Amino acid sequence: MYILEYEVCAIILTCIILAACIMGRIKHDSQFKIYVSMLVYLLVTSITDLLSGYFINHIEKYSIWYIYILEYIYFIFKMLMIVMYCLYNLESAESCYRRNRKLWVVITIPAVFGLVLLAINTFTNVIFKIDKVNGFVRGKLIGVIYAISIFYIVFAIFYIRRFDKIIEKYKLYNIEFFAIVTILSVIIQCVNPRYLVESFGEAICFLVLYFNVQKPDDLIDGRVATFNRKAFMDRAKVFITSKIPFNVISVSIEDYEYLEKIFGKDCMSDFEIDLADYLNSKTKDMKIYRVSDYMFYIVSNVNTYEQMKDLTEEILKDCDRVWMVGDLEIPVIMDICLIRYPEDVSELEELFTCTNYFAKEDHGKENRVIIAGDNEYYNGRRKSKVKLAIHKAIKNKSFEVYFQPIYSTKDKKINSAEALVRLNDEELGFISPEEFIPIAEEDGSIIRIDDFVLDEVCRFARTNELYKKGIEYIEVNVSVIECMKHDMAKRVSDKIEKYGLHPGQINLEITETATVNSPQMLDINMRKLVEGGVQFSLDDYGTGYSNINYLINLPFHLIKMDKTIVWSSFKNDKAGIALDSSVKMIRKLGFHIVAEGIETAEQAAKLESIGCEYLQGYYYSKPLSQKNFLNFLDD
Incomplete structure (x- = not known):
């Protein structure tokens, strides 16, 4: 039996x-x-x-x-x-x-x-x-x-x-x-x-x-039911160690933090699940990895480069629409990037750097495909070269400080300017601040760049007696890392005193990101400097981090309206209403307003009519070298 x-x-x-x-x-x-x-x-x-x-x-x-x-x-x-x-x-x-x-x-x-x-x-x-x-x-x-x-x-x-x-x-x-x-x-x-x-x-x-x-639980992303970052790293390390070529398509969502604030995390979580399901439906034998919030990798060592290119275009075409989550329309902007190993990147860290860079790069408000091998502006290998260029410029003090004039609608003249750092390298040529600033922030060298810019601005203002030329103050950008330093106030005050400037001649620009990342230390540093006569501007207002608490609690003098909200107001009636309401609110709170990105007479007239006291943009002047800035003032 x-x-x-x-x-x-x-x-x-x-x-x-x-x-x-x-x-x-x-x-x-x-x-x-x-x-x-x-x-x-x-x-x-x-x-x-x-x-x-x-x-x-x-x-x-x-x-x-x-x-x-x-x-x-x-x-x-x-x-x-x-x-x-x-x-x-x-x-x-x-x-x-x-x-x-x-x-x-x-x-x-x-x-x-x-x-x-x-x-x-x-x-x-x-x-x-x-x-x-x-x-x-x-x-x-x-x-x-x-x-x-x-x-x-x-x-x-x-x-x-x-x-x-x-x-x-x-x-x-x-x-x-x-x-x-x-x-x-x-x-x-x-x-x-x-x-x-x-x-x-x-x-x-x-x-x-x-x-x-x-x-395997440790290789699965439980939120969207795809493979996770660890699974990708394990697989990629195998490929790289064995020198097996492979292709990666990264699909990422821009400004997802802003979308989470508007639609809620639960709604955006449902969207991310829908996106993962869509990507799974478009790929047959390729694996999908969720490597970070709202960023997915499609990986293949079998499909040809041309096949992967076709897939990026197909995804772009399908995603060029409004995504629906329940009854809500989610206005998603996607970056789709194709990267090859070993042609475009030679190690895993370069791959992450490359996809993160393209995901954060400001490129407008539409979906796009980036082919890393065809992109002259950046690829993974370039980062190390940019780092070398930064450290060489710090050592040789070869950064340049440009000045963009700011127009006063009350005085009907240029009364201030913003200092902007520029980097020209012998090998790489001009390197955009959007590229080298994040790299400098990452390795900490931004502190030395901040110190150089402030020193150069103070020297330039003193040497050329800018106050006699009608320039009341110069706006100087301060990095997030600088804001977190406990001795920031002392170092700024010492620099101003070194060149014999009145504290009011320096206006420090703080981004909204800095207010989010280091509010307590920033508050302490700001109040020490304000007591000494230095003024502060809140930069990039309206880019997604805006919080009324920072306007109320931190001692800002100027609020700078970001160019994106200014431009949107001329394309969209609702954006125009939002801008007008924001200006009225900011004025009632007792702040002065600088509108950035002014490029036409129409924009200038409109922003002045709704109450913006200061205007900045190419309509008045592009950023100028020190020599050209002085000539501009003399003219």
Whole structure:
């Protein structure tokens, strides 16, 4: 009598794993599909083995042909499952096996031979036979079937061991565990034929594979059900270590912090899930990774560069619309960037730097595709060169300070200016502040740049007696890192005193980001300097971090309306209403207003009419070198 309880357990366990696979939202790549196919084959073999065992236990009641049919189904699906197991293992090496014709011959021949033996078994009984007395009787060549199975298991393991540098260790260990347990369960069943434990042992192996390979918790982003940053880093390190070329498409959302404030985190979380589902639907065998908030990577070492280019354009076309989350329209702006290894980046950190840079770069208000290899403005390798240029400029004091005039609508003349730092390198040429300032902030060299600019402004103002030329004060930008320094107030005061300037001749510009990142220390530094006569401006007002508390609690003198809100007001009636209301509110709070980005007479007239006292932009002048600024004032 056969013991059937193990087969029942195998069926139940297999059904549970299948249900988990079907209900899961993880991307179904090729290896996953093979895994599910094996589960189906295991379910079929478990059911047929269970029924066959039951019929043999009650062979006097049933025709032996029922058992023959069940056994043939069992052996056919068992053969298919073991072939799929081999392919599952080889899939861990991805493209390394797919175009190898000799390998496919090796994989195909044993299975075909086994199926031929099954086909002639009806006439020869060389594999098995069924009789009323002994039930299932093994034939002379049944060992060949087991030998074929062992061949596939051993062959797959030895083959993928050749690629152990590009296959994650945990996959190798779990694949080997599967082989060992499967072989042991076969041996146990051969020694004790009454115990049908082979399928149960295989079901246990599938369960282990599911949790450790198909759904490892530490590699899955639970929020959007894609692979996470760690999973990408593990895979990318394998590629880079083995010098395997691969392509990455990054898809990121601009100003997501602002969208979260407007629509709420729950709504934007639902949007991010929708975006992940969309990206999964557009990519077949490529994996999707959520590497940070609202940034996804699509990774492939199989698809060609041209195919990946086509995919970026396809995503851009599909995403050039308003996204709906429930009844809400989400005005999303996407950056889609294609990067190649090793052509565009040579290490993992460069890849992250490159995608983060493009995601933060100000480029307007529309979706765009960036091909890193075609982009002359920046790529991953450029960062190290820019760093060298920054440190060389600090050492040689070769930064330049330009001045952009600011027009007073009350006095009808230029009465102040903003100091802007510029960097020209012998090798790289002109480097935009949008590029080198973030890099300088990252490595801390921005402190020395701030000190140089303030020193140069004070020297320039004193040497050329700017107050006699009608320049009441110069606005000097202060970095976030500078605002966090406890000795900021003392260093600024010492610099002003060094050049004998009146404190009111210096106006320090603080960005809204600084008010968010270091409000307490900033408050302390500001109040010390204001008591000494230095004034402050809040820069970039209206760019997404605006908080009325900072206007109320911090001692600002000027509020600078960002150019984006100024430009939007001329394109959108609602933006115009928002600008007009903001100006009225700021004026009632007792602040003076500078409107940035003024480029036409129409803009100047409009901003003056709604109450902006100071105007800055190309309509009046572009940023000028020190010599040209002096000539501008004299004219």
